[in-house]
Amino acid sequence: MKILNSLVVSLSLLSTIACVSRTPASDPVENKPQDLAAQIKQIQTKSMMPGLQVLVTEGDRKVFEYVDGVRAVGQSLAVTSEDQWHIGSCTKPMTAFLVGQLIDQGKLKWTTTLAEIAPKGYKLHTSVQSISVEQLLAYQSGLADVTTDEKLWNSLFTDKLKPKVAREKLVRSILKSPVRFTAGTKTEYSNSSYLILGWIVELIKKSSWENVTEKELFQKLGMNSCGFGPAGIQDKKVALQPWGHHMVDGKLVALPPGPLADNPAALGPAGTVHCSANDWRKFLKFYIGNEAVRHQFVSQSTYDKLLSNAPDGFFTYSTMGRGERPWAKGAAYFMMGNNTFNLAFVTVAPAMNRIYTINTNAGHPQVEKGTAEILQLVLALE
Structure with a gap:
């Protein structure tokens, strides 16, 4: 099943993110907007990106935008500035902020454990009982990967269950499995952790994660x-x-929307959101430090925690990577999402009031490399 590969890709992206974000530590070569389009077009063609949008904003001002290519190979409709892109794992910070809201409301604590939150009748493996919300947010849970039960995983593509019902089946499977390592002893990227966090949101709000996300964020x-x-x-x-694409004998093939064009809906809290680049920015302003936006959602103390580095020093408690970068004049946040058929990349530089996003409707390895090259170019914009 293709999603088994998708989860491996999610792990490999971390090294790509680190490389992209650290390489511009020295001053990037100055680039001018009029020079960028041709350079990006070359990278897009070389990297086999069917459609591509690159957008750089400073506050509400558009610094640079590039939009080119098609929504689906074999069709003529071009991508536009308002198209909706799949952002994959960049969904996770949204789930983290929903958890932050529950903490502020006194319905959850950073230290709340799975044993404390799980309803009666849940079979929790002894090794998962003491995992805390904080450890889930920081990728320090040690939970078994969502693909442990391959039969169950494959059934999620064909079962006509509502996402919340399918999610509970998957959660039950994860929580009865032993951990890969003792919680809190190391950091390991985990789709399971954010799936569980979304399930916790559902338990407390008594509504699906999708409904809560729609109401509280969108x-x-x-x-x-x-x-x-x-x-x-x-x-x-x-x-x-834009439709996602996969490689068949070295050629891109478009995937019409449907169950096989994405992760199962059950995995929603870890990576199934799509939106336009402009709308995505409305959420990403949290990372700029926009007080008016922050005040509507979480307290200052919770906000500070979500945007601070977790023990590993790379991830934050809201899953984005964070590090000091000279080109950003301070801290920069960065993340990539990829369901193997689409790729989204974001970098936020609060001191510059800038947000950089790159979206394309393919997610093969050449796209990852091309995205890194494009980022190098746009980071040099004045």
Whole structure:
């Protein structure tokens, strides 16, 4: 099943993120907007990106935008500035902020354990009982990977269950499995951790993670283009939005929206959101430090915790990477999402009030390399 590969890709992306984010530590070569389009086009073609949007903003000002290519190979509809892109694991920070809200409301603590939160009747392996919310947020849970039960995993692509019901099946499987390492002893990227966090949100809010995300984030922030799973689901023949692509014998093949065009819906809290680049920014302003936006959602102390580095020194408690970068004039936040069919990359430089996003509708290894090259170019913009 293709998603088994997707989870491996999620892990490999971490080294790519680190490389991309640290390379510009020295002053980047100055680049001018008029020179960028041709350079990015070359990278897009070389890296086999069907459609591509690169957007750099400073506050509400657009510093640079590049939009080119098609929504689906074999079709003529071009991508646009308002198209909806799948952002994969960049969904995770949204889940983290929902957890932060529950902590502020007194319905959850950083130290709350799975044994304390799990309903009666749940079979928790003894090794998972003491895992805390804080350890889940910091990728220090040690939970078994979501692919442990391959039969169950494969069934999630065919079962016609509502996401919340399918999610609970998956959670039960994870929580009865032994951990890979003792919680709190090391850091390891984990889709399971954020899946469990989304499930905790559901337990407390008594509603699906999708409904809570829609109400608490999308509606409040005016993220009207955002949704879950593949974009453009209304039509499986015409690409109304960018379709994901996979490689077949060295050629890109478009995937019409459907169960096989994304991770199972059960994995939502760890990576199924799609939205336009402009709407995504409405959430990313949290990382700029916009007080008006922050005040609507979480307390200052919770905000500071979510944006601070976890014990490993790379991840934050809201999953984005964080590090001091000379080109950013201070701290920079960065993350990449990839469901193997789409790729999204974001870098936020609060001191510069800048947000950089790169979105494309393919996620093979050449795309990862091309994304790193594009980032190098746009980081040099004045």
